[in-house]
Each structure stands twice: as C-alpha cells, then as structure tokens.
Amino acid sequence: MPDAPQLLKPRTLRDPAALVQAGLVSPEAQAGLERVAEHYAMAITPTVQALIDRSNPRDPIALQYVPNAAELVTLPSERSDPTSDAPFTPVKGVVHRYPDRALLKPLLACPVYCRFCFRREVVGPDGGLLTEAELDAALDWFAATPTVREAILTGGDPLMLSSRRLRHMIERLSAVPHLDIIRLHSRVPVAAPERINDDIIAALSTHKAVFLCVHANHGREFTAEAAQALRRLRLGGVTLLGQSVLLRGVNDTAEALENLFRTMLTHQVKPYYLHQLDRAPGTARFEVPIAEGRRLLRQLRGRLTGLAWPTYVLDLPDGSGKAPLGPDFARQQDDAWLVEGPLDGTTHRHGD
Template sequence: MPEAPAPHHTRALRDAAGLAAAGLVPAAAVPGLEAVQARYSIAVTPAMARLIDPTDAADPIAAQYIPRAEELVTAPHELLDPTADEAFTPVPGVVHRYPDRALLKPLLACPVYCRFCFRREVVGPDGGLLTEAELDAALAWFERTPGVREAILTGGDPLMLSPRRLGAILARLAAIPHIEVLRIHTRVPVADPGRVTAALAAAMGTETALYLCLHANHAREFSSAAATALARLTQAGVVLLGQSVLLRGVNDSAHALEDLFRTMLRHRVKPYYLHQLDHAPGTARFEVPPEEGRALLRQLRHRVTGLAWPTYVQERPGGAGKVPLGPVWEVG
C-alpha cells in the first residue's frame, strides 16, 4: 500500500479520543479504549499513522500500535514481568542476566507503544528517566564489573535521548577498558525517523564497536523517511542489525517474513533475531505457536539468502535467558 497523505495532526496520538479524531478507530470504540489507556500507554507517531490504512481491519501496522479492549484480559499463562528483569537488577537502570553483557535502561519512554510489549507495564510518556545520580551509579556499576564486555542500551528507547546525553553515555561506556561492544535497541528510525538527525548519528561515533539493533515487524514500516534515517546511520558508520517479533496478524506468513527480511537487507539491516512473543498481559491475540514459527522458517530456507536468516529465539520464563527454537534439520 502506498503511504497515505499526512494526517492533520503533527504530534503523536496519545489517547483514544485522538485516535478517533484521526480516523484510526471508530468513535464507538472510544469508551472501551479509555479503559485501556488508563492502564497502558498509547502513542502513535505521525510517521506510523501515515502508514495505517484505516479501511483495512487487518492492517498490520495498526495491529501493532492501535489499542484494543482485549488488552485488559489477562490469560492464565501471562506474566507481569515475563523476562524477570527485576530479579536481575543490581542497581536502578541495569539488568544483568548474562555473565558477559548487561542492559542499561536510561529511560522508559518510547516514540510508540507496541501493544505486545513485554515492558508495557512500566513504559510510558513520563519517561522513567534515570536521574543524574542514578545514571552515574549505573555507569559506575559497569566500570566496576569487569566480566561485562557488552553494554546494551535499551529501555524505553535510547534514541529518545538528546544527542548530547546519548553521546555522553556512550563515551563513558566506551572509555571502560573491559567494554568491547556497545549495542543500542531502538524503534526510532522507523517509528519516528525525523529524530535521526545528523547530530544524533554523530553521537554514535565511537572507537568501540557499536551495533544498532532496529525493531521492525513488517516491510511497510520502512517508509521513505525511514530509509533516509537508516542511510544517515550507515553513512555515520553505524552497523545495523534487525530484530522482529513473530506476531499473529502482522507477519505470520512466509510471504510477510520474506518481505520483511528482504526489505531489511535492502536498507543494510542484517536480520538478527526473530523473537517468539513474550507472555505479557493482554497479548494473547498476537500469539503464534513455536511449531508454526518453525514451519514458516522452513518455508523460507531455500527462498532467501542466508544473510536474510535470523535466529528464532524464545525468552525462557523466570529470567533464564533466550534459547534458539530452530527449526531442526535432518541431514542425510
């Protein structure tokens, strides 16, 4: 579908009434969605709103960002903290689950709020921004933990930070002798590409190896503006990886996954992870069973180059970390 004309709004839509005014939900749905927004944050950027076809009830972009009343129904297997971040938090803003790497969460704000997010109980527009003292303590933790060789900035979305603040965080991490790799997890280049300014790209310039892991789930998220943002990053020397979540109604077909991975490669994004859905509350409608995911990947094996092949992974409960799900191949 071609990109729709720009909607009348210029700021992110943050409530049910705004979504209705933009024509993205029917007015009759507003009361039910107001109950959702009381519990979970809503944000749809103009860039994403332009990609939504409001006449298509099965639009894969809308499915990711437009709230639905089902979000208030928690299935028995769903967990408030499916990745068990809290149990692995030595200081505020740090998650240390694996021996050689740790997460740094400098803020909990995002440009958009995905309806399947495993941190949806904590992310929101108030930002959850670490104070200067908390950020200093988090960075000091990295400095005194020599077993950690990789620092992963996540959140929230680290590219919501100003170039100055992002650059200062990266510079301090890069100055730690035992930190060999820096990684940033973000949706900004597709969800709010105008944020990827020359200054923001320059802030990621570092002697330490830096990888930016882009979260995108459908080929249509790669708009012309997103292409410009990604080109700016690659021209600045940033290495791009891609991570996606296997989602019912978004990318649960071999055709959709092939389009997604091929589109990533055209934009110099190497598909890295395809995630099995984490069991966050109210997300059951997105569930694709692992056996179906394996079957989809088997269909792709001889249709796409190995460059387009991600590792299909699932987060084990209780914070036990990721494991690859396959598929398993018979040899002989």
C-alpha cells in the same frame, strides 16, 4: 485579503479521543479504550499514522500500535515481567542476565507503544528517566564489572534521549576498557526517523564497535524517510541489525516474513532475532504457536539467502536465557545423521 489557512502540523496521537478524531478507531470503541489507557500507554507517530490503511480492519501496521479492548484480558500464562528483568537488576537501570553483557535502561519512554510490548506495564510518557545520580551509579556498575564486554542500551528507546545525554553515556561507556561493544535497541529509525539527525549521529561516534538493532515487524515500516535515517546511521559508522517479533495478523505468513527480511537487507539491516512473543498481560491475540513459527521458517529455508536468516528465539523467564527454536533439518540415527535438504525435502545420510 483573508489570511491563508494554517496547516496543522501532524502530531503523535496519545489518547483514545485523538484516535477517534484521526479515524483509527470508531467512536463506539472509545469508552473501552479509555479503560485500556488507564493501564497501558499509547502513542502513534505521524510516520506510523501515514502507514495505516484505514480501509483494512486487519491492517498489520494498525494491529501493532492501535489499542484494543482485548488488552484488558490477562491469561494465567501471562506475566507482568515475562523476561525477569527485576530479579537481575543489581542497580537501578541495569539488567544483568548474561555473564558477558548487560542492559542499560536510561529511560522508559518510546516514540510509539507496541500493543504486544513485554515491558508494557512500566513504559510510558512519564519517561522513567534515570536521574543524574542514578545514571552515574549505573555507568559506574559497568566500569566495575569486568566480566561484562557489551553494554546494551534499551528501555524504553535510547534514541528518545537528548543528543547531549546520549553522548554522555556513549563517552562514559567508551572509556571502560573491558567494554568492546555498545549496542542500542530502537524503533526510532522506522517510527520517528526525523530524530536521526547530525547531533544523534555525532553522539554515537566512538572508537568502540556500535551496533543498532532496529525493531520492525513488517516490510511497510521501511519508508523512504526510514531508509534515509538508516543510511545516515550506516555512514556514521553504526552497524545495523534487525529484530522482530512473530505476531499473529502482522507477519505470520511465509510471504510476510520473507518480505520483511528481504526489505531489511536492502537497507543493509542484517536480520538478527525473530522473537517468539513474550507473554505480557493482554497480549494473547498476537501469539503464534511455536510449531507454526517453526513451519514458517522451514518454508523460508533455501528460498531465502542466509544473509536474511534470523535466529528464532524464545526469551525464557527466570534468567534462563534466549533459547533457539529451530527449525531443525537433522536428526541422529545410530552413529549417523539424517539430514533433510531444504530445497527438495530429500533425506541424506551423513556419517562415517
């Protein structure tokens, strides 16, 4: 009897030729995307591939991950370091912009590469992994900086680390008396949920408070596999938060945002931040004006539980911090406040 055909294991797509073969882009687009690949990393995991609706040229999942030749156009307002990481790096791998918290970037690799990423010029498959000596120096910095109460593991994606290396970092940070909180930012639970295994859960086990910010921008990203990964994290003692970016064509309607935030809550992920787009090179096609973002959130106030309400923020350059963008429902008039009711639009005077 002939041998049974072997099924090819789904793989992460990492170059334009693979995208063409998978039917995610046309053959005619390949040459342009090869030029994009010279500047910016690309990766689309099997989980994400399965979510893409190939019949929809404006599919909100594909828009986030499939490269586009427009990425080669840089506007004067775009910056290679829009959040000003570099000026606030006391040692390699650490960013200290806020008095009471600091970032630890142990690597610069991700399971997927978002086409709007504000670190898109430095992240990539080579990993940017800190050496043992560099990691020790970064961890020593946290131990020697008593004003810092929270360590935020980001990158890159910290859940792309081996469980051994992740455990080492969590243990070192947990031993620092003045650190109260360890926070991680990750796409892994939705983009590569198979990585959330017993070893990763064990690595995150500590007596400190552990928070995981799950980056997701569309309700469809919460697959059954993602739900299982998130449940394992919760049962492992990790508190889950959600952070998203307001993106043109992805979630720029009140209905899409409502679905995203409600879906997060059903998985016990508390919406935390909705980010205004950071103006990294080649990302202009994703930008939603702030006025439009405020209108969208205003539509949701009152029809969406406060549990699902994130803070809409703009990360300012030069270390100025994250500024809340509203929307506002109150304005001062003489010695009183005029407050608009979110449910019916009526104005109420609140004063002495």
